[in-house]
Amino acid sequence: MSLKLYNSLSSKKEIFKSISDKRVKTYGCGPTVYNHLHIGNYRTFVFYDLLNRVLQMNGYETETAVNITDIDDKIIDRVNHEKLSLKEITSKYESSFIELSESLKILPNSYNPKATDYVELMISHIQDLLNEDFAYVSNESVYFSVDKDQSYERFVNLKKDDMDFSDVNPDKKFIGDFVLWKSWTEKDGNIFWDSPWGKGRPAWHTECAVMIKDLFNGQIDIHCGGVDLKFPHHENECAQVEVLCKNFLSNYWLHAEHLTMDDIKMSKSLGNVINVSSLIEDYGYDVVRLFLLSAHYRTKVSFSQKKLEECKKMTEKINRFAKNFTSDIKSIDLKFSNEHDLFIDALNDDLNTPEAIGIFFSFISEMNKKIAKNSINDSDKEKSLVFLKLFNSIFDILDFGNLHNHKIPKEVQDLLVSRQESREKQDWKLSDSIRDKIESLGWYVEDTASGQKLLKKK
RNA sequence: GGCGUCGUACCCAAGUGGUUUAAGGGACCGGUUUGCAAAACCGUUAUUCGUCGGUUCGAAUCCGACCGACGCCUCCA
Numbered sequence: 001m002s003l004k005l006y007n008s009l010s011s012k013k014e015i016f017k018s019i020s021d022k023r024v025k026t027y028g029c030g031p032t033v034y035n036h037l038h039i040g041n042y043r044t045f046v047f048y049d050l051l052n053r054v055l056q057m058n059g060y061e062t063e064t065a066v067n068i069t070d071i072d073d074k075i076i077d078r079v080n081h082e083k084l085s086l087k088e089i090t091s092k093y094e095s096s097f098i099e100l101s102e103s104l105k106i107l108p109n110s111y112n113p114k115a116t117d118y119v120e121l122m123i124s125h126i127q128d129l130l131n132e133d134f135a136y137v138s139n140e141s142v143y144f145s146v147d148k149d150q151s152y153e154r155f156v157n158l159k160k161d162d163m164d165f166s167d168v169n170p171d172k173k174f175i176g177d178f179v180l181w182k183s184w185t186e187k188d189g190n191i192f193w194d195s196p197w198g199k200g201r202p203a204w205h206t207e208c209a210v211m212i213k214d215l216f217n218g219q220i221d222i223h224c225g226g227v228d229l230k231f232p233h234h235e236n237e238c239a240q241v242e243v244l245c246k247n248f249l250s251n252y253w254l255h256a257e258h259l260t261m262d263d264i265k266m267s268k269s270l271g272n273v274i275n276v277s278s279l280i281e282d283y284g285y286d287v288v289r290l291f292l293l294s295a296h297y298r299t300k301v302s303f304s305q306k307k308l309e310e311c312k313k314m315t316e317k318i319n320r321f322a323k324n325f326t327s328d329i330k331s332i333d334l335k336f337s338n339e340h341d342l343f344i345d346a347l348n349d350d351l352n353t354p355e356a357i358g359i360f361f362s363f364i365s366e367m368n369k370k371i372a373k374n375s376i377n378d379s380d381k382e383k384s385l386v387f388l389k390l391f392n393s394i395f396d397i398l399d400f401g402n403l404h405n406h407k408i409p410k411e412v413q414d415l416l417v418s419r420q421e422s423r424e425k426q427d428w429k430l431s432d433s434i435r436d437k438i439e440s441l442g443w444y445v446e447d448t449a450s451g452q453k454l455l456k457k458k
Numbered sequence: 459g460g461c462g463u464c465g466u467a468c469c470c471a472a473g474u475g476g477u478u479u480a481a482g483g484g485a486c487c488g489g490u491u492u493g494c495a496a497a498a499c500c501g502u503u504a505u506u507c508g509u510c511g512g513u514u515c516g517a518a519u520c521c522g523a524c525c526g527a528c529g530c531c532u533c534c535a
Contacts, residue, residue: 265534268533
C-alpha cells in the first residue's frame with residue numbers, strides 16, 4: 001500500500017506524492033524557548049519523528065526542519081523580570097529541548113533554525129511584501145493585508161461579517177490583518193532590531209515563512225504542527241509565501257491533536273503541565289515513547305499514570321519476547337512477509353500506530369504459542385527477528401545492544417548462585433526470600449525449564 | 459455567536475458501508491504449567507458501537523435531529 005496522509009487542506013486522506021522522486025522536505029513548528037516543555041509538546045515532536053521514520057521506511061531520504069522560536073513576547077517578559085540576557089534564557093531551554101528530544105529517541109533534524117539568526121532575512125522578506133503591496137506600514141509596524149491573498153481561509157471558515165470588532169488594533173486597516181513587524185515599545189527594553197520602519201522585532205508568523213523560503217526555496221512537501229496552529233499561524237504563513245512565490249508553500253499539512261489533562265488541554269498558560277524529564281526518569285524513555293505513540297496522532301489523548309503503567313507492561317512483554325531470539329538483530333536483512341506487510345500498511349495508512357501495535361502484538365502472541373508448544377521453526381525465528389527490527393525502526397523502544405547483556409551486579413549474581421543451591425536442596429523458604437531480595441534490587445527472577453532467568457525491572 | 463472534531467466493552471484504543479455477527483493492550487475470573495510464584499499458553503468478559511429516526515439487500519461506518527465532551531475564532535505543540 002502506498003503512503004496515505006490526512007491533509008488538513010482537503011480534510012481527507014490523500015496518497016502521498018513527493019515533489020522530487022526520492023527526497024522529501026518537511027517542516028515542523030518547534031518550541032518557543034522561554035520555559036521547560038511539557039509532555040504535550042513532546043507528543044507533537046514524537047509525531048514529527050514518526051512521520052520522518054515512516055517516510056524513511058518508504059525509501060525516502062528526508063530533509064527535516066524544526067524551528068526554535070527565540071524571539072517572543074513571553075521571552076521578553078522573562079528577560080525583563082529575571083535580569084538575564086535573551087541569549088541566557090533561550091539557550092538554556094533550547095539545549096533542554098535538544099537533550100530531551102535525544103532521550104526520547106527523536107532522530108536529529110537536518111535543521112533547527114533560530115529566529116534570531118533570521119532577522120535580516122525577515123526584514124527583506126517584509127520589504128518584498130511591501131514592495132508588492134501585500135503589506136502596509138502603520139505606526140512603525142508592518143501588517144499583512146489578508147485581502148490581497150485570494151486563497152486566505154484555507155484552514156478555516158471565518159465568516160468575516162460575524163467577526164468581533166470590539167477590540168480592534170486601530171493601526172490595522174482590517175481586523176483580520178496580521179502583524180509582520182512589531183514596532184518597539186517600552187516594555188521591550190533593550191530587545192529590538194533596526195529596520196527601515198524603525199526599531200522593533202519580527203512577528204511570529206514571519207519566522208516560519210522566511211525559514212522555509214530560505215532553507216527550502218519556499219516549497220516543501222509536508223508541513224506539520226499542533227492543531228492549534230492551523231489558524232492563524234499556518235494560514236498566515238501560507239499567505240505570505242504564496243503571494244510572493246506563487247506556489248503552494250506545502251503540498252501536505254499534518255496537524256497533531258493535543259494531549260489533555262482531565263479533558264482540558266495541557267498548556268503552559270493553564271499551568272496543568274507534566275514535566276518530561278521526571279517522567280522519563282520514572283518510567284524510562286521507552287514507556288513514554290510507547291505511550292505517546294499508542295494513540296493515533298489525530299485523536300486527543302488524556303494523560304494518566306494508569307496508561308503509563310499499561311505501557312510499561314507492554315514494553316516488558318515486548319522485551320521478553322525479544323529475548324527469545326539470540327541472533328544479532330542489527331545484521332538481519334529486512335525481508336518482509338505478510339505479517340510485516342500488514343504492519344507497514346497500517347503505518348502507511350496515515351500513520352496508524354495503534355493498529356500497527358495491534359498487529360505486532362498479534363504476531364507476538366502467535367509466536368509465543370509456538371514457543372510454548374516448542375514448535376517454532378527457523379522461518380518463524382527469522383520472521384520474528386525481522387519484525388522486531390522493523391518494529392523498532394519506527395517505535396525505537398528496544399535496546400538491541402543491551403537485550404541480552406544487561407550488566408548484572410555482582411551482588412545479584414551471587415544471590416542467584418545461592419538461590420540455585422537452596423533450590424537444589426529444596427529449601428523453598430530460603431529460595432523465596434532470596435527471590436524477594438533480588439527483586440528489591442531491581443530484578444525479576446523467573447524459573448524456566450532451562451533454569452533461572454533474570455529480567456531487569458523497569 | 460460562528461466554524462470544526464469527537465462519543466466503540468470495566469479502562470485504554472483500532473475499525474468508517476459486506477473478507478470484523480467489532481483488532482490489540484490493560485484489568486478481572488477460571489484452567490494448564492510451577493515446590494510456590496513469575497512468565498507463557500488455553501478459556502470467559504460488547505449480538506453491540508451516545509440517543510432517536512432515515513437511506514440501503516446490508517450501517518458502528520452514510521444522512522437528519524437530539525444529548526454530551528472538546529477544540530479553533532486571542533498567546534499556545
